[in-house]
Amino acid sequence: MAESLEALRKRIDEIDLELLSLLNKRGEVVNSIGKIKETQGTKRFDPVRETQLLESIKENNEGPFSTSTLQHLFKQIFKASLDLQKTETKKILLVSREKRSEDTVIDVKGEKIGDGNTHFVMGPCSVESYEQVREVALEMKNQGLQLLRGGAFKPRTSPYDFQGLGVEGLKILRQVADELDMAVVSEITSPENIEVALDYVDIIQIGARNMQNFDLLKTAGSVDRPVWLKRGLSATIEELIYAAEYIHSRGNSQIILCERGIRTYEKATRNTLDISSVPILKKETHLPVAVDVTHSTGRRDLLLPAAKAAIAIGADVVMAEVHPDPATALSDSAQQMDIAQFRDFMKGLQPLLNMNQKAT
Numbered sequence: 555m556a557e558s559l560e561a562l563r564k565r566i567d568e569i570d571l572e573l574l575s576l577l578n579k580r581g582e583v584v585n586s587i588g589k590i591k592e593t594q595g596t597k598r599f600d601p602v603r604e605t606q607l608l609e610s611i612k613e614n615n616e617g618p619f620s621t622s623t624l625q626h627l628f629k630q631i632f633k634a635s636l637d638l639q640k641t642e643t644k645k646i647l648l649v650s651r652e653k654r655s656e657d658t659v660i661d662v663k664g665e666k667i668g669d670g671n672t673h674f675v676m677g678p679c680s681v682e683s684y685e686q687v688r689e690v691a692l693e694m695k696n697q698g699l700q701l702l703r704g705g706a707f708k709p710r711t712s713p714y715d716f717q718g719l720g721v722e723g724l725k726i727l728r729q730v731a732d733e734l735d736m737a738v739v740s741e742i743t744s745p746e747n748i749e750v751a752l753d754y755v756d757i758i759q760i761g762a763r764n765m766q767n768f769d770l771l772k773t774a775g776s777v778d779r780p781v782w783l784k785r786g787l788s789a790t791i792e793e794l795i796y797a798a799e800y801i802h803s804r805g806n807s808q809i810i811l812c813e814r815g816i817r818t819y820e821k822a823t824r825n826t827l828d829i830s831s832v833p834i835l836k837k838e839t840h841l842p843v844a845v846d847v848t849h850s851t852g853r854r855d856l857l858l859p860a861a862k863a864a865i866a867i868g869a870d871v872v873m874a875e876v877h878p879d880p881a882t883a884l885s886d887s888a889q890q891m892d893i894a895q896f897r898d899f900m901k902g903l904q905p906l907l908n909m910n911q912k913a914t
């Protein structure tokens with residue numbers, strides 16, 4: 555007498571459980587093979603071996619399934635096995651949320667970047683004189699801000715444009731900052747200057763054009779000083795994360811990631827502010843994230859709305875450039891704010907800041 559439907563289903567259930575166990579057993583062997591391949595540096599995907607396995611299915615298939623159906627199923631198993639090897643050997647990055655779930659908080663002269671409050675980095679594009687820096691710094695103090703930026707080593711597109719005052723510029727920033735009890739953020743463009751920067755800057759900035767200057771990243775990673783890492787002109791979010799990993803892997807975990815706009819076909823702004831990179835970076839990494847509204851928009855009239863968007867979307871820091879007289883600025887004259895505009899900018903952000911500040 556034929557088996558009952560119930561009995562047949564029971565057998566199917568048993569076979570399925572056997573298949574499940576066999577697939578996982580296969581997965582364990584696959585992982586062991588993956589580890590050997592990793593140490594030998596052999597490629598995981600081996601097309602010759604895959605063809606042999608499919609051939610063997612053809613030779614040994616006794617039905618009722620057709621060979622092509624079974625080969626299709628086995629191809630899925632091979633693919634899943636390859637994916638398994640990839641996740642097993644995937645390196646979990648030091649900068650990733652997966653590695654560290656808590657937010658990194660960076661203490662710069664008592665200001666805790668990454669603590670949930672909005673912080674500001676302001677100052678001229680280039681350091682031009684002591685008076686120029688001091689005028690901006692005094693207004694920052696009025697506004698209760700202490701992270702003073704200014705470019706001393708300027709990476710300019712044209713070699714004929716103002717290249718910055720170099721170490722002299724760093725000295726001016728330090729002097730003004732010391733007089734007013736502020737902190738200095740300034741770009742360093744070569745590994746040889748990291749050492750000298752330690753005497754003058756509280757945060758080492760690595761600019762967009764140097765995001766993949768790996769020697770610079772490694773050198774900045776080997777000193778005990780926070781690093782402000784800007785996204786490259788055409789860098790993907792993943793490339794920015796790997797650049798940060800270069801710094802972290804050398805021992806320095808004090809990194810602030812800065813979205814500063816990327817190159818697209820859009821011409822209405824200097825760059826395209828990739829605002830969604832902020833929550834992505836916050837999700838993928840444990841590092842504080844900043845938005846540079848000056849270089850991303852390149853437009854004075856967009857600084858305030860862009861900063862509002864940055865704060866609303868979760869940026870830890872907003873960066874913008876301020877110059878006492880932008881018309882005469884030696885760099886970025888079209889987009890820096892003057893002192894009055896800076897005041898209005900901060901006033902315009904006030905409602906958002908009040909909402910955003912953590913209760914203390």
Ligand code: PEP
Nearest residue numbers: 705761762763784814849
């Ligand atoms: C800067 O912040 O001074 C600067 C040059 O910006 P970026 O590297 O983003 O172009």
Ligand code: MN
Nearest residue numbers: 679875885886
């Ligand atoms: Mn600038």
